[in-house]
Amino acid sequence: MTEATMRVLLRSAAACAPVLALLALSAICPGLAAAQTTTTPTTTTMSNQAIDSNLVAKRANKIIPNGTLVYANIADCGDGTSPPTSFEFSVNYTANVPVAELWLGVGANENCATTTNRLKQGNGTLPPICTFLGTDTSNSRNPKITVPGNQLFNQSTSGWNNAGDQNTTGKNPTKDMHCDSVSGSPAYTVYFLPLQTATTDVNGSDPFMAGVLGTLKATFSPYTVRPVAPTGLTGQSGETEIGVSFKSPSSSMTLTTYKAYFDVTGKGGTGGKGLGGGTTTVVDAGMDASIDAGSSGSLDASSDGAIAIATTPPVTSAADSADAGSTAPLACGSGYLENHPVPDFNLSSSELRTATDKGTTIKLNDLSGVPLNTNIAVAVVALDPAGNESLLSDPICILREETIGFFDGCKANDDCKKGLDSCSFSPTQRGGAWAFGLFSLALAALIRRRRRA
Amino acid sequence: MRRLLVLFVALFALALVSLGLVDSASARAPDTFEEAYVKPVLIESPMWLAFELKVGPYKPGLSHGSKQVFDQTFGSKSGWMLNLELDITLYHIPYVGQLNVGASWGWVNYSAKAFDDTGARSGETTSFTLYPLGALAVLRIDALARNTVIPLTFAGKVGPEWVRWKSDTGTRTDASGFNAGVRFGAQAAFELDYFDANTARRLDEDYGVNHTFLLFEYYESSTRGTGARTFQMGLGLQY
Numbered sequence: 001m002t003e004a005t006m007r008v009l010l011r012s013a014a015a016c017a018p019v020l021a022l023l024a025l026s027a028i029c030p031g032l033a034a035a036q037t038t039t040t041p042t043t044t045t046m047s048n049q050a051i052d053s054n055l056v057a058k059r060a061n062k063i064i065p066n067g068t069l070v071y072a073n074i075a076d077c078g079d080g081t082s083p084p085t086s087f088e089f090s091v092n093y094t095a096n097v098p099v100a101e102l103w104l105g106v107g108a109n110e111n112c113a114t115t116t117n118r119l120k121q122g123n124g125t126l127p128p129i130c131t132f133l134g135t136d137t138s139n140s141r142n143p144k145i146t147v148p149g150n151q152l153f154n155q156s157t158s159g160w161n162n163a164g165d166q167n168t169t170g171k172n173p174t175k176d177m178h179c180d181s182v183s184g185s186p187a188y189t190v191y192f193l194p195l196q197t198a199t200t201d202v203n204g205s206d207p208f209m210a211g212v213l214g215t216l217k218a219t220f221s222p223y224t225v226r227p228v229a230p231t232g233l234t235g236q237s238g239e240t241e242i243g244v245s246f247k248s249p250s251s252s253m254t255l256t257t258y259k260a261y262f263d264v265t266g267k268g269g270t271g272g273k274g275l276g277g278g279t280t281t282v283v284d285a286g287m288d289a290s291i292d293a294g295s296s297g298s299l300d301a302s303s304d305g306a307i308a309i310a311t312t313p314p315v316t317s318a319a320d321s322a323d324a325g326s327t328a329p330l331a332c333g334s335g336y337l338e339n340h341p342v343p344d345f346n347l348s349s350s351e352l353r354t355a356t357d358k359g360t361t362i363k364l365n366d367l368s369g370v371p372l373n374t375n376i377a378v379a380v381v382a383l384d385p386a387g388n389e390s391l392l393s394d395p396i397c398i399l400r401e402e403t404i405g406f407f408d409g410c411k412a413n414d415d416c417k418k419g420l421d422s423c424s425f426s427p428t429q430r431g432g433a434w435a436f437g438l439f440s441l442a443l444a445a446l447i448r449r450r451r452r453a
Numbered sequence: 454m455r456r457l458l459v460l461f462v463a464l465f466a467l468a469l470v471s472l473g474l475v476d477s478a479s480a481r482a483p484d485t486f487e488e489a490y491v492k493p494v495l496i497e498s499p500m501w502l503a504f505e506l507k508v509g510p511y512k513p514g515l516s517h518g519s520k521q522v523f524d525q526t527f528g529s530k531s532g533w534m535l536n537l538e539l540d541i542t543l544y545h546i547p548y549v550g551q552l553n554v555g556a557s558w559g560w561v562n563y564s565a566k567a568f569d570d571t572g573a574r575s576g577e578t579t580s581f582t583l584y585p586l587g588a589l590a591v592l593r594i595d596a597l598a599r600n601t602v603i604p605l606t607f608a609g610k611v612g613p614e615w616v617r618w619k620s621d622t623g624t625r626t627d628a629s630g631f632n633a634g635v636r637f638g639a640q641a642a643f644e645l646d647y648f649d650a651n652t653a654r655r656l657d658e659d660y661g662v663n664h665t666f667l668l669f670e671y672y673e674s675s676t677r678g679t680g681a682r683t684f685q686m687g688l689g690l691q692y
Contacts, residue, residue, distance in 0.1 A: 235576065236576020236577070237569070237575050237577070238567075238575055238576050239567075239575075239577060239622070239623060239625075240577065240622065240623030240624040240625045241577065241623045241624050242576065242577075365623070365624045398576075401570070401575065402569070402570060403567035403568065403569055403575045403579070403622060403623070404567055404568040404569070404570075405526075405567045405577075405579030405620065405621070405627050406522070406523075406527070406563075406565075406567075406579045406581050406620050406627075407579075407581075407620035407622075407627035407628045408622070409522045409568075410519065410522045413518045413519070413521065413522050414518065415517060415518020415519060416519035416521075416678065418677070418678070419518075419519045419632070419677045419679070420519070420618065420620075420628065420630060420678045420679075
């Protein structure tokens with residue numbers, strides 16, 4: 001074989017190598033070869049899609065600010081009287097999207113961008129790993145999906161996994177409408193997926209996401225379990241301020257602050273009934289409590305990347321009206337805390353005052369309008385990062401009384417009073433002043449003499 | 454015999470002269486570094502300031518009445534006063550020390566639970582805070598430390614003092630005022646240069662700190678109602 005022939009053969013082999021490799025792969029993995037040859041979508045409506053704007057998330061119609069972490073709380077799950085908070089997710093695309101779906105993954109292992117996590121398991125008999133939340137099949141450029149809070153934070157596998165399940169009888173919708181019991185972890189992540197076809201009812205196929213669109217995610221930190229109330233309250237009486245100290249609950253739940261409620265009406269006095277009567281609401285693990293939703297944040301979309309949404313926790317959150325566990329009469333009698341649900345922010349602050357602290361002692365220094373010798377009933381709640389309040393602690397009464405400080409005692413003593421007049425001069429000051437004056441003169445003379453020398 | 458004696462004397466004289474010549478011959482140029490080394494004269498950086506940080510027990514009230522009230526409210530123990538002083542040298546007295554003028558600022562606070570009508574302690578806190586301010590003439594004598602191996606210096610201080618005081622109960626300010634008087638002080642200090650002269654030298658070269666010292670000072674304030682006789686300890690710098 002001549003050298004020229006060798007060169008031709010080598011060049012041919014180099015040119016044919018990719019084809020040969022592909023044929024070899026096709027023999028080993030027919031599916032892989034097929035996917036490799038169908039990387040480009042054939043439908044024109046979803047080709048070259050691009051995101052026109054970020055994923056917009058709303059909580060109760062308020063946009064969640066970009067870069068905020070959403071602390072969902074018990075109020076988002078609703079109770080028997082108040083509906084759950086509505087969460088809306090939407091994205092603007094440059095072209096129509098046939099199907100948009102919203103999926104829920106809990107923890108780091110449930111990545112709903114992975115197709116297999118969205119497919120039914122067990123040959124179709126078991127629901128997918130991820131939880132289906134909703135779909136938009138309007139084939140529009142601005143798909144929107146709205147879910148209630150009790151579905152958003154519910155990964156129950158007994159329902160909600162197929163489109164229309166929430167309206168299907170026999171799926172135990174009442175049970176399914178309760179949020180999971182979580183306290184900040186794991187993270188709940190929703191995935192907004194633009195798809196060619198719906199995936200919830202597909203069994204065994206392998207649908208794909210079209211074009212260059214990426215999965216958009218939003219992460220929540222839900223606190224749907226009520227904190228435990230503090231115990232062991234002790235009071236500090238005073239004239240200008242009163243204080244209450246307590247023991248932190250032994251729960252491992254993350255607590256941010258404590259809030260004390262002070263009934264300054266003094267209607268309790270000593271003796272009489274304590275809390276436990278009146279209008280009480282039985283709380284089932286915090287799910288039925290009436291709590292206001294807090295402030296919201298917004299989401300920032302990024303392609304195939306986690307979107308961290310962090311915000312300050314909700315500012316206000318209501319606690320339940322009664323300590324259901326306390327039925328025995330208490331020394332701190334009937335007053336505002338018993339007869340009104342707490343908190344009731346529609347009422348005057350002259351009757352109910354609050355103070356918060358991160359430590360286990362809270363002081364109230366606004367005692368304006370409160371007469372001396374008033375027994376003030378105090379109860380304390382614990383707050384978690386989402387603003388959920390615990391039940392009220394057992395209350396105590398703290399007396400606003402006249403106090404005698406150091407200077408009051410000094411005024412009563414004539415000798416002490418002379419020493420602490422507003423402007424007092426020592427008897428030795430005159431002699432000292434003379435000595436200091438003479439010293440200064442001598443010093444000046446010395447310095448002057450040295451300069452002359 | 455006489456000749457022998459003259460010869461002996463001449464030989465002896467010759468021997469002495471010879472030794473002198475040898476001695477003069479041994480006063481040669483130094484052959485080694487150690488022979489040529491002359492200890493350098495140390496020159497300190499200018500020294501015009503002194504700074505002192507002191508703490509000490511303090512219990513105000515020189516009169517019987519105020520002492521009684523104080524003990525009843527805050528107990529018989531003294532509080533701790535923090536005191537800062539800055540002196541400026543007016544004149545270096547040769548072989549003696551420095552004549553300075555200085556200013557001092559102090560702080561001490563006492564707190565306890567206030568009483569209720571029955572005489573029992575309530576939950577509210579009452580406090581008494583003093584801020585002594587002084588203008589001082591200071592004579593600092595460092596002759597021992599400069600001229601001997603004894604690293605001790607001494608200082609005498611005198612000057613007017615004003616004590617700003619305030620008494621609170623809860624969130625209420627009960628009273629406040631100014632007490633004036635005279636302050637006296639006598640100090641003994643131990644210079645830390647003694648332990649490590651090289652480090653002390655470097656401190657001077659790099660930062661201008663001439664001397665550091667541990668001090669013990671007798672403190673007397675004659676301000677009425679807020680004065681006391683006590684002692685203070687601390688750390689000082691001269692630079």
